[in-house]
Amino acid sequence: MSIVEVKVPELSESVEEATLLQWKKKAGEAVAADEILIEIETDKVVLEVPAPAAGVLSEIVQPDGATVTASQLIAKIDTEAVAGATAPAAAPAAAAAAPTAVAPVAPAAAGGGKAGVAMPAAAKILAENNLAAANVAGTGRDGRVTKGDALAAVAGGVKATAVIPTGVPTKALPQVAAPAAPDLGNRPEQRVAMSRLRARVAERLLQSQATNAILTTFNEVNMAPVMELRKKFQDAFTKEHGVKLGFMSFFVKAAVHALKKFPAVNASVDGTDIVYHGYFDIGIAVSSPRGLVVPILRNADQMGFADIEKKIADFGARAREGKLGLDDLTGGTFSISNGGTFGSMLSTPIINPPQSAILGVHATKDRAVVENGQIVVRPMNYLALSYDHRIIDGREAVLSLVAMKEALEDPSRLLFDI
Numbered sequence: 001m002s003i004v005e006v007k008v009p010e011l012s013e014s015v016e017e018a019t020l021l022q023w024k025k026k027a028g029e030a031v032a033a034d035e036i037l038i039e040i041e042t043d044k045v046v047l048e049v050p051a052p053a054a055g056v057l058s059e060i061v062q063p064d065g066a067t068v069t070a071s072q073l074i075a076k077i078d079t080e081a082v083a084g085a086t087a088p089a090a091a092p093a094a095a096a097a098a099p100t101a102v103a104p105v106a107p108a109a110a111g112g113g114k115a116g117v118a119m120p121a122a123a124k125i126l127a128e129n130n131l132a133a134a135n136v137a138g139t140g141r142d143g144r145v146t147k148g149d150a151l152a153a154v155a156g157g158v159k160a161t162a163v164i165p166t167g168v169p170t171k172a173l174p175q176v177a178a179p180a181a182p183d184l185g186n187r188p189e190q191r192v193a194m195s196r197l198r199a200r201v202a203e204r205l206l207q208s209q210a211t212n213a214i215l216t217t218f219n220e221v222n223m224a225p226v227m228e229l230r231k232k233f234q235d236a237f238t239k240e241h242g243v244k245l246g247f248m249s250f251f252v253k254a255a256v257h258a259l260k261k262f263p264a265v266n267a268s269v270d271g272t273d274i275v276y277h278g279y280f281d282i283g284i285a286v287s288s289p290r291g292l293v294v295p296i297l298r299n300a301d302q303m304g305f306a307d308i309e310k311k312i313a314d315f316g317a318r319a320r321e322g323k324l325g326l327d328d329l330t331g332g333t334f335s336i337s338n339g340g341t342f343g344s345m346l347s348t349p350i351i352n353p354p355q356s357a358i359l360g361v362h363a364t365k366d367r368a369v370v371e372n373g374q375i376v377v378r379p380m381n382y383l384a385l386s387y388d389h390r391i392i393d394g395r396e397a398v399l400s401l402v403a404m405k406e407a408l409e410d411p412s413r414l415l416f417d418i
Helices: 094-099 120-128 147-154 198-211 224-241 250-259 305-321 394-409 412-416
Strands: 003-009 018-020 036-041 048-049 055-060 073-078 216-220 269-271 273-275 281-282 285-286 291-293 332-339 358-362 366-370 374-388
Touching: 036 073, 036 147, 036 285, 055 374, 120 147, 198 291, 216 394, 224 305, 224 374, 224 394, 250 281, 250 305, 250 358, 250 394, 250 412, 358 394, 394 412
Parallel strands: 281 332, 332 358
Antiparallel strands: 003 073, 018 036, 036 048, 055 073, 216 374, 269 273, 285 291, 358 374, 366 374
């Protein structure tokens, strides 16, 4: 027998622990080298754990839903075994001693194993819903109740039952009726634990509100010049670069244009110091199935329109597939959030710490505006700049937003940096 250990990969310095999602193989099944065995969720990304060697998954050490740390052992692979030739290593010891096959027993009645024992995350869910682990069928190692089992039990409406200590006669205990499950009729509810990403986003939003003196300033932009420029060069741009010319590249260019003029908007607070960044790493808020993520355009001032569009398209695709890496999400000096994609007219975006400002972009709509004393219809977009008033004065915030407005209403300014 030759055993190869499967361990949790190295995590980011800011990530202390992670959660195992779902094993794609069962103990006793054959695995190929580099085949994905399980995905691990951190508060930033989902990491895939490949098989380090071909063989048979001889033992799953940590079940679905387990909390793990970097380099922790989670499974073992026997490189010399043949699938189906040996029983899974996770079988209870009591079963090996049985001379004949016995009928399976319910988890609550099984002896010698871990049936009726809930993993920490599962125990929390069961306690919140007044459920006993003994009444939930566990799919984890030795019959342990996993987080997935607990969620399934809650969704399936398992009746709450008081837990009776072992060894105490039932008659000696007061008979307490189990509380009746509320009859919700056609108003169902479902309790689902937050993903690590969602919990981390919530934590950072509260941190931002608590530590920044957030103020938001607004301005309106006539998007007609940008729209005309896109229409004029769209076909040639797509043919040359293989990607469409979108609005986000204009917003990124306009933001960098303004940040160069007003460095405080690109700065951050570190204790009692202000750090002025001599580079422009722009975070682009992207929606993903797991929640909002903000990958970073590094050195955006050195990128052309095509480079920006390609990178944003790549971020969007990898966010949907859960393929963004830790490096993609680390750092950033300024962020842009485009709520207009979903039809938002106006919002006050929350700063992404440790940054000091964020630009909110909204839907472009035809609106009545006054030009030279005449009411005309123009495609207008409302921009919102939220900033940390501790280091950014109102003058700098307003003027930086005006610089973005001017760059968008006259894109030729971007060519001459004026």
